[in-house]
Amino acid sequence: MPKRSARRLSIAFASVLAVAAALAPSAQAGLLVESAGDCEEQSASQVFLPWLDVANYVLAPGGAAESADGWTLTGGAGVAPGNEPWNVHGAGDSSSLSLPSGSSATTGAMCVGIEHPTLRFFAKSSGAGPLSALKVEVLFEDSLGLVDSLTIGYAGPSGSWTPTAPYVVGASLLPLLPGSHTPVAFRFTPQGTGSWRIDDVYVDPYGRH
Secondary structure, X not given: OOHHHHHHHHHHHHHHHHHHHHHOOOOOOOHHHHHOOOOOOOOOEOOOHHHOOOOOXXXXXXXXXXXXXXXXXXXXXEEEEOOOOOOOOOOOOOEXXXXXXXXXXXXXXXXXXXXXXXXXXXXXXXXXXXXXXXXXXXXXXXOOOOEEEEEEEEEOOOXXXXXXXXXXXXXXXXXXXXXXXXXXXXXXXXXXXXXXXXXXXXXXXXXXX
């Protein structure tokens, strides 16, 4: 290709990029951004080390489930007596969240990095059939400030308390806050028959370094 033609092609391509950038919508802050706080790094600990998980986790908002503070509860979900038996959050804890069929529980907003953060918690079920499950979703904002949801996993039925597998939140979430952080919340919804209990919801907010 002649140099003059190549130069004209480069100028045209640059012009297209400039127009596209000018027309692209700017990011808008929504409710998750406004409620996620200042995103300062929190104190983390290896709460799942007894299960050979060396990641450092922080408690999700309301994650200890000692009260309904920090949670949005629907369909009869609520705090009930009975803690997971290992008391990883504190020896004095005595409650967990009860999730009957048709209910849901959503944590408050918190900040995570975009380097594959993970979620982990304790769960047990009662009266759940073999096809029952607890759906786990991450809620995040798009560039217009609208809240979207993404299913990140399902917990299978278990008649006794057990730590779940780590659920990878994903690195494709749009960072809307300084420092490549994204405000997220987590929603738990029973699927099928039976009821569920969850407790001590933790997030490895910056991924496995």
